[in-house]
Amino acid sequence: PSFWCVIPAAGVGSRMQADRPKQYLRVGEKTILEHSLDCFLDHPKLLGVVVSLSETDPYWPHLACSHDRRIRRAPGGLERAHSVLNALLVLEYSGAAAEDWVLVHDAARPNLARVDLDRLLSVLADDPVGGLLAVPARDTLKQAGADGRVEATLDRSVIWQAYTPQMFRLKVLRQALQQALAVGYLVTDEASAMEWAGFAPRLIEGRADNLKVTRPEDLLWLSHLQSCSQA
Numbered sequence: 001p002s003f004w005c006v007i008p009a010a011g012v013g014s015r016m017q018a019d020r021p022k023q024y025l026r027v028g029e030k031t032i033l034e035h036s037l038d039c040f041l042d043h044p045k046l047l048g049v050v051v052s053l054s055e056t057d058p059y060w061p062h063l064a065c066s067h068d069r070r071i072r073r074a075p076g077g078l079e080r081a082h083s084v085l086n087a088l089l090v091l092e093y094s095g096a097a098a099e100d101w102v103l104v105h106d107a108a109r110p111n112l113a114r115v116d117l118d119r120l121l122s123v124l125a126d127d128p129v130g131g132l133l134a135v136p137a138r139d140t141l142k143q144a145g146a147d148g149r150v151e152a153t154l155d156r157s158v159i160w161q162a163y164t165p166q167m168f169r170l171k172v173l174r175q176a177l178q179q180a181l182a183v184g185y186l187v188t189d190e191a192s193a194m195e196w197a198g199f200a201p202r203l204i205e206g207r208a209d210n211l212k213v214t215r216p217e218d219l220l221w222l223s224h225l226q227s228c229s230q231a
């Protein structure tokens with residue numbers, strides 16, 4: 001099977017309180033989206049990338065990579081899962097095989113390390129289901145009640161934070177997303193759709209600094225990492 005990458009980049013990123021979607025904020029020389037794409041464009045195993053973009057996105061055409069022939073576009077959707085589904089349909093229409101692997105990675109996760117990508121690819125190479133990068137919970141986790149008081153303390157030894165890339169077979173993932181969305185199931189990542197369809201995705205421990213940029217303070221941390229890696 002071949003390997004493809006899907007980058008949902010059609011979010012507005014309202015929690016960033018910025019003048020543009022967070023994937024288009026600049027960190028160092030490049031935008032967050034370009035940093036997120038780097039690892040995949042550099043990787044010899046990956047055949048191509050589909051980026052889901054809002055149809056009114058004025059920023060994408062200004063990026064150097066918008067002319068890259070390895071990158072195709074898909075229309076963004078209402079939620080992240082719809083944007084991913086649209087990208088999978090573009091892959092299917094353009095001839096990718098049902099058994100091909102697809103790695104879905106957030107546009108707002110610009111610090112993916114090559115070692116993590118390589119570990120994901122090698123651990124899952126013969127896996128019947130697929131899986132995702134994840135990080136064991138470090139903090140004690142509380143479950144809140146509607147009144148904002150603690151209802152329970154969770155057993156953190158079995159709790160992981162789901163990161164990306166998440167890697168599954170094209171057709172199985174497309175069907176899982178379509179069916180889960182059709183019944184109104186809350187799909188916040190690819191693994192949750194696969195779980196809904198009855199599969200058990202494999203957790204692969206990744207680096208904690210593969211963070212998703214969500215809040216303004218995350219930019220400080222990212223700029224710092226950039227300056228450290230250039231030093």
Ligand code: C5P
Nearest residue numbers: 008009010011077078079080083107108
């Ligand atoms: O909002 P959040 O950080 O969870 O978004 C995760 C990723 O999904 C981002 O890269 C964002 O651009 C993308 N997304 C999308 N289509 C949407 C909503 C989010 O492609 N409708």
